[in-house]
Structure formats: structure tokens, C-alpha cells
Amino acid sequence: MISELKNIQNIRAASRLMVRELGFMNQNLAATDYPPSAVHAMLEIETHGSLTAAQLVQILGLEKSSVSRMLAKLVEAGELKESPSAEDARTKRLSLTGKGMETVHNINTYADERVGAALGKLDLFTQEAVLQGLSSYASALKACRERLEGKVCNSFKIVTGYHPGMIGRITEMHGGYYAREHNFGSFFEGKVAAGLADFSGRLDKPCNQIWLAMVNERIVGSVAIDGEDLGNNEAHLRWFILDDGCRGSGLGRKLIGEAMRFCDEQRFSSVQLWTFNKLTAARRLYESYGFELSNEWEGDQWGNTITEQQFTRKTS
Structure with missing residues (x-):
């Protein structure tokens, strides 16, 4: 049986390899001119339809000031647009512009091709194991972060x-x-x-x-x-x-x-x-x-x- 320490070391090594192979070490991500935080922000906004800056801070786990600067750049670039919230006019909701939708489409196409190519090298049983394992591990990491932030x-x-x-x-x-x-x-x-x-x-x-x-x-x-x-x-x-x-x-x-x-x-x-x-x-x-x-x-x-x-x- 593999020891707990060995499991930790193996998972850390696999995580580093994934980060490198998926391009997160680069200054930009997924065939865009944007850093990973901006790409993730646009993907989350596409998933939810619209989000506030505060919601993105919680989802991305980043500092409020960093998210504010990143969102301002995306608005300036024409990727995002701001509109008053129906619940509170003082709060701005962010959604994708036409340009932003095209950018996200390109991001998804690029990412789907990368993941699809990798899965193509695995049998169906292993693909299912990868899906279940990654989903569980990601949820556990998120739970640990939120507990550390006091959201226990x-x-x-x-x-x-x-x-x-x-x-x-x-x-x-x-x-x-x-x-x-x-x-x-x-x-x-x-x-x-x-x-x-x-x-x-x-x-x-x-x-x-x-x-x-x-x-x-x-x-x-x-x-x-x-x-x-x-x-x-x-x-x-x-x-x-x-x-x-x-x-x-x-x-x-x-x-x-x-x-x-x-x-x-x-x-x-x-x-x-x-x-x-x-x-x-x-x-x-x-x-x-x-x-x-x-x-x-x-x-x-x-x-x-x-x-x-x-x-x-x-x-x-």
C-alpha cells in the first residue's frame, strides 16, 4: 500500500505536470493574450450569465484589488460590459460582450481540443476514473480553502x-x-x-x-x-x-x-x-x-x- 506521504508527493508531481502542460506557466492562456485569471473570469461569467466583482472574488479565490484591476482591463478591451444590478443599482453586474463571447468560444474550442486529445490516449474506464478523481480532488481543495477563509x-x-x-x-x-x-x-x-x-x-x-x-x-x-x-x-x-x-x-x-x-x-x-x-x-x-x-x-x-x-x- 502506498503511504500517505507518497500519495501526497505523487499528487503534487502530477499537479505540477498538469499546470505546465495546460499552459498555466505562460503569461497568457488558451491561445489568448490574457493571463489565467482573466480567462477564468470570462469562463465563469459565461457559465453564470453575469456576475458581480464580489462574486468573482469568491469564485476565483483572489484578492479584491487584483480582481478589480483585471476586470477593468477586460472592460477596457471590450470583452466585458457593466450594467446596474436589478437588486441594487449601486452594484454593477458584468457580462460578456459580443467580442467576449467570441473570445470565450475560442478558449473553449482550444481547451476542448487539448483535453480531448489527452483523453483520446486513455480507455473509457480510465477516462471515467480521471473525471471522478479530478472532480472530487478539486472539490476537496475548494473546501479546504473556504474553511481556511473562515467559511467553515x-x-x-x-x-x-x-x-x-x-x-x-x-x-x-x-x-x-x-x-x-x-x-x-x-x-x-x-x-x-x-x-x-x-x-x-x-x-x-x-x-x-x-x-x-x-x-x-x-x-x-x-x-x-x-x-x-x-x-x-x-x-x-x-x-x-x-x-x-x-x-x-x-x-x-x-x-x-x-x-x-x-x-x-x-x-x-x-x-x-x-x-x-x-x-x-x-x-x-x-x-x-x-x-x-x-x-x-x-x-x-x-x-x-x-x-x-x-x-x-x-x-x-
């Missing part, structure tokens, strides 16, 4: 019921995570938002409840039990999500635990949830609370054709 999830509180902004925030967490990890798009995000809006109007019913994990008054996790939509005294577990920096903290288990206690108190005959076969960590958590796989099929209710799954927990 051991200082959270869990509240119930409607909270102002929760529809948008839960939708944001779902949209960002599932677009990045599973290529879900606007169809999926729209379904999340519409479902949450409908459910929020039914939270006055005693059979419905939502749990929100809060850190410094910001929602970093959620889960809901809908006791109405399935009928037959069955509960529906919905909108279980954690902010990237809170995965692996035990917060998800606390949220599911609260939801299962509620279901037991309400004496539902069963609890149902729908998911898909790529969410292995979530599946292990569900199974630890008594959920069992009850159905599996190829479907497209989230906008992509995937192997959908239904899990059932009997409570009586």
Missing part, C-alpha cells in the same frame, strides 16, 4: 420554513453544481426554480417542511419533505443540496437526519426520492438512513438522458 460548516445553524431568498439560492446551488458536474442546463434549473416556488406556497401545511443550513445568514444547504405531491400518505424528499465548501463536513447527514425524524413523526407510510446513478456519495448517505433502490430506468426528466433511480424508505 461547523459554525452552521439549521432553520426550518421559508427564508427570504431561499428559492433563488437553492436554485443557484443546484444550477451551478449540476451544470459543472453533469452538464445540466437551463431546463433543469428552471424545473428546480418552478418546483421550489410552488412548494414554498404550500409550507403552511403541516405535512410539508424545508430545512436550511445557514452560515453567517447565508444558505449553504437544504433538504425538503413534500408530504402532498405523491398522495397515498407518501413523503417526497426533494432539493437536497450542499454548497461546494460544505461537502464532506457532515452537514448533509444532519440535514437528512432532520428530514427523516420529521417523516417518522408525521407517520408517512414511506419516503420516496428520485435521483440518478452518478451521485454515489449521496446514494451512500440515503442508504445509511434506510433507503433502498426500488426502480431504475433511462429517462430525461432533468433535460439529459441518464439512468434515473427511485429510492424508497419504508417508515411503517
Whole structure:
């Protein structure tokens, strides 16, 4: 068995090689005249549609002054445009101009070709292992950074019921995570938002409840039990999500635990949830609370054709 120290050394060596081979040692990146920070900023703005400077500071993990200078140069170069925020006119939102969209298209084409060429040298099994390993490692690195910055999830509180902004925030967490990890798009995000809006109007019913994990008054996790939509005294577990920096903290288990206690108190005959076969960590958590796989099929209710799954927990 490889020692922990050897694992660390091997991962560091592989990381240095990736940085060099992907061109991050150069003054510019991805066949552009821009440094890596600017390229990453434009890619994030494309992903989200528009962002504020403060949001980019958080996403990129850079100093506010560095981000401000970099964004000013991109605006001056005609890559980005500023517009007042609908929520606060004092805040500027940044979006891509026509020139910026063309630049990002070229960046994506260049990057897709580089990654595609490398994956072409690997078998399909190894490609999947690379994807899962890199995604998990990147999420762990991000979680460590956010904990060091004081955004730790051991200082959270869990509240119930409607909270102002929760529809948008839960939708944001779902949209960002599932677009990045599973290529879900606007169809999926729209379904999340519409479902949450409908459910929020039914939270006055005693059979419905939502749990929100809060850190410094910001929602970093959620889960809901809908006791109405399935009928037959069955509960529906919905909108279980954690902010990237809170995965692996035990917060998800606390949220599911609260939801299962509620279901037991309400004496539902069963609890149902729908998911898909790529969410292995979530599946292990569900199974630890008594959920069992009850159905599996190829479907497209989230906008992509995937192997959908239904899990059932009997409570009586």
C-alpha cells in the first residue's frame, strides 16, 4: 500500500505536470493574450450569465484589488460590459460582450481540443476514473480553502420554513453544481426554480417542511419533505443540496437526519426520492438512513438522458 506521504508527493508531481502542460506557466492562456485569471473570469461569467466583482472574488479565490484591476482591463478591451444590478443599482453586474463571447468560444474550442486529445490516449474506464478523481480532488481543495477563509460548516445553524431568498439560492446551488458536474442546463434549473416556488406556497401545511443550513445568514444547504405531491400518505424528499465548501463536513447527514425524524413523526407510510446513478456519495448517505433502490430506468426528466433511480424508505 502506498503511504500517505507518497500519495501526497505523487499528487503534487502530477499537479505540477498538469499546470505546465495546460499552459498555466505562460503569461497568457488558451491561445489568448490574457493571463489565467482573466480567462477564468470570462469562463465563469459565461457559465453564470453575469456576475458581480464580489462574486468573482469568491469564485476565483483572489484578492479584491487584483480582481478589480483585471476586470477593468477586460472592460477596457471590450470583452466585458457593466450594467446596474436589478437588486441594487449601486452594484454593477458584468457580462460578456459580443467580442467576449467570441473570445470565450475560442478558449473553449482550444481547451476542448487539448483535453480531448489527452483523453483520446486513455480507455473509457480510465477516462471515467480521471473525471471522478479530478472532480472530487478539486472539490476537496475548494473546501479546504473556504474553511481556511473562515467559511467553515461547523459554525452552521439549521432553520426550518421559508427564508427570504431561499428559492433563488437553492436554485443557484443546484444550477451551478449540476451544470459543472453533469452538464445540466437551463431546463433543469428552471424545473428546480418552478418546483421550489410552488412548494414554498404550500409550507403552511403541516405535512410539508424545508430545512436550511445557514452560515453567517447565508444558505449553504437544504433538504425538503413534500408530504402532498405523491398522495397515498407518501413523503417526497426533494432539493437536497450542499454548497461546494460544505461537502464532506457532515452537514448533509444532519440535514437528512432532520428530514427523516420529521417523516417518522408525521407517520408517512414511506419516503420516496428520485435521483440518478452518478451521485454515489449521496446514494451512500440515503442508504445509511434506510433507503433502498426500488426502480431504475433511462429517462430525461432533468433535460439529459441518464439512468434515473427511485429510492424508497419504508417508515411503517
